[in-house]
Amino acid sequence: MRKLTAGLFAAAAMMTATVATAADPIVIKFSHVVAENTPKGQMANKFRDLVAERLGDKVKVEVYPSSQLYGDNKVLEAMLLGDVQLAAPSLSKFKKFTKKLQLFDLPFLFKDMAAAEKFQQGPAGQKLLGSMKKKGIIGLGYLHNGMKQISASKPLRTPADASGLKFRIMSSDVLSAQFEAVNAVPLKKPFSEVFTLLQTKAIDGQENTWSNIFSKKFFEVQEYITASDHGLLDYLVVSSTEFWDGMPADIRPQVKKALDEAIAHGNKIAAEKATGDRTAIEASGRSKVLDLTAAERMQWVEAMKPVWAKFEGAVGTDLLNAAIAANN
Ligand code: LMR
Helix, strand or coil, rough: CHHHHHHHHHHHHHHHHHHHHHHCCEEEEEEECCCCCCHHHHHHHHHHHHHHHHHHHCEEEEEECCCCCCCCCHHHHHCCCCCCEEECCCCCHCCCCHHHHHHCCCCCCCCCCHHHHHHHHHHHHHCCCCCCCCCCCEEEEEEEEEEEEEEECCCCCHHHHHCCEEEEEECCHHHHHHHHHHCEEEEEHHHHHHHHHHHHCCCCCCEEEEEHHCCHHHHHCCCEEEEEEEEEEEEEEEEHHHHHHHCCCCCCCHHHHHHHEEEEEEEEHHHHHHHHHHHHHHHHHHCCEEEECCCHHHHHHHHHCCCHHHHHHHHHHHHHHHHCCCCC
8 A cells, every 4th residue: 555655656656747847948047248230139138039039938148238237257157057058158268268369359359340251250260169078067059249449539540549548358368368469458357347447437448330339329438549450359159068968959959950040040130230330439529439540450450469479379270360360
């Protein structure tokens, strides 16, 4: 009798478990730091909508924009603890997990977004997606934002103009070295603090893409923006290997397909915003955009490019050469 009761209990418990799994959708929390009207914000929302449309009640994507849930400095730890399932930090924010991605921060590495795309989709770029697997993080794809510009409280035409000024940077040693190369003072700060730091004049400037400068209103508190196109700000869409590999085999490819389509959508928006948001900033009259002459730009290249040599060892010469080759 006792055996029978125990057996019934076990069967009932199993049924409850089965029912719970069948009824509860897999929840994918996607945490990011930018506004919704940005390439990443739009990509995340597109992914949520595609999954809702195609996978109905099997998978539910919840998007948390503007550092509502986690800032980029915490999100990867949260992901490894299972509190977040998807994120897309900029390529500058993975230094605790791999040194290889430092490649993307090297100033004046890619001549334009087409070169960055060519490298990312080529064999070396694709191999990098797996560079953090041992640390429990899997790269699922690259997402573009665009080329960075430098904003400041004074006009910057040559590297000498930046000397002694304080610039907020992302948490990257390459970006630190880049500003030190022009005798400026780099400060690693979370994205969520940049506006206030600029507004209160705790810092003099920052580097970012047109869409981030526009959507977070940095242009309202910076008098000048130098159209420098000196570096890349792109993202790596990541998940934890535990979550990703643990998804049911019939669901994972469908989620990946939706993600790939959402990334393509985000990339299209990135291209539009690179020109559209610059135009909107200029039209606002709040910030003056400075275009550099070829000779002025060359001075920035000459001052910043020596930074490459400091990081070549950690990044790997083969990888660096593959990136350089993508410019041809
Ligand atoms: C930054 O911190 O400036 C960027 O990484 C923000 C972002 O995600 O575009």
